[in-house]
Amino acid sequence: MLNVNDEELTGRRLISKKFLEIDRTAAINLPSNMEGWLDRNSLARFVVEIVEQLDTSEIEGSYKGGGSAAYPPKMMLTLLFYCYAKGIFSSRQIEQATYERIPVLYITGGLHPDHDSINSFRKRFLG
Secondary structure, three states: OOOOOOEEEEOOEEEEOOOOOOOOOOOOOOOOOHHHHOOOOOHHHHHHHHHHOOOOHHHHHOOOOOOOOOOOHHHHHHHHHHHHHOOOOOHHHHHHHHHHOHHHHHHHOOOOOOHHHHHHHHHHHHO
């Protein structure tokens, strides 16, 4: 039962004095670039830093070009290493993470490799 002393009617919505109001139509402020999305000590940043130091010239040299551009090998390696560390092994779940998880969005720079691309890269270079 609604206690009128605890609640007040404002406009079209009832706002409780016990809980914060949620307005899913309101604009939100997000960092203007991916750097601002993660803590300085996050696992995603650590994995990016480590993979950036790796020599991936053999992997990069195996791409012949032609067709559509491939995803950067260092990004794909970072994506796989991070997801494995987080217990995500399915290529479909990794693809889904590129849409839903902020650390993965940071790693991919907002790109969304599909599960076939992820699986092909994994089989070809980590097989």
